[in-house]
Amino acid sequence: MRFNKLDLNLLVALDALLSEQNISRAAEKIHLSQSAMSNALARLREYFEDELLVQVGRKMEPTLRAQALRDQVRDILVRIDATVAAQPEFVPAHASRLFRLLVSDYTMTTLMPHLFKLAYERAPGIRFDLRPQITYPNRVLERGEADLLIIPKEYCSTEHPAEVVLQETFCCVVWKESPLAQGEMTYERYMAAGHVVVQVGDGQSAIEDWFMQRLGIVKRVEASTYGFLSPAHLLAGTNRIATMHRRLAEAAARSLPIVLRDVPVAVPTMEQSAQWHKHRTPDPGLAWLRALLKEAVTAMDHARHEGR
Template identity: 85%
Template structure:
């Protein structure tokens, strides 16, 4: 099919080329031979009257025209996929669809076990692909490489729909033999102690640490880690403090020598949300999955009450 003399099949090749910046990898991505992909690139260069990809040293880089095209081409393909490829209805009991979710290890530990149980009961044939969060996760959503993001509301993109899943508070966690495990946890003791903080990627701080920084509170960070659960495992034998999500801290306290204390500064409640691409709002499968996530939240909190 052609539009304004452009073979629309070339848009798929263009998207792969602009994403991979490598002819061989782009060909592999869309199941073409390398020669076919080279031919597609030649036709695209002729149509746009631009090199699109130029060799710089050992790699290919996008030209300014290619940079301008990249997001628009991806948006077109996502829109086409949402309109044409989406099934008109979704029958969970008979479905074998793959759903890709971007989640942190916090969500992996607290919510995902309940989602997996419910999904297995209602739709045993579906597949769930959990992928780690990265900086600027909405870009993965916009490239069509994920169906749902589960992230703090503050990190959601304003360009796509968002729905609140649940709220989370924070607490201090210390080794149960530390002096900090006894007496009042005052602001002075909190600030005087060494801290274990979480960095989620590219130097981006976790939401609790981000809130604390916004309050103008300066802590002495003595160690950093990339996992939200790991601070609880790094406190034994030290007088350090970790400021953790309360659900995670409670889970860790069942098996680790730690004590939970209240945070002596006003850390706002975290709002954990799910976000999906604006073109997929009416997708029946994603509508079902979003509702199932709400059920999973109810199950998670019920289990938490029973454990408490």
């Protein structure tokens, strides 16, 4: 099919080339031979009257025109996929769809087991691809490479719809043999202690520390790590404190020598949201999954209150 003399199949090749910036990888991504991809690049260069990708040392780098095209081409393809590929109805019991979710290890540990259980009961053919939340995960959402992003409301993109699925509070976690495990956790004790904190990518603070920084609170950081569960494993034998999501800390306390204390700082409640691409709002399968997420939160908190 052609539009303004452009073979629209070339847009798929262009998207792969701009994403991979490598002819061989781009060809593999869309199941073409390397020679066919080279031919597609030649035709694209002729149409746009631009080199699009130029060899710089051992790499290919996009030209300014290619950089300007990247997001627009991806948006076109996402829109087409959402319009043409989406099924008019979704029958869970007969579905075999793959859902791609970007989740943190907090969500992985607390919520995903309950979502998987419910999904298996109602739609055993459904498959999941859980991916880590890299820096700027909204870019993956923008490119249509994920169905849902589960992330604090404050980090959601303003360009796409989102809905809050759960609320979470925070608590202090300390080694049970530490002096900090005894007595009240006052503001003075909290600020005087060394802290284990989470950095979520490129030095970006976790949401609880982001909240505190906005309040002008600066903790004495003695260790940093990359996973939300890991601070609970790093406290034994120390007098350090970790400020953790309460649900995650409660789960960790069942198997680790730690105790939980209230945070002596007014840390706001975290609103964990599910966000999806605006072009996928009418998708009945995605609407089903979002509703199931809310059911999973109810199941998770029921199990929590039952002490399991």
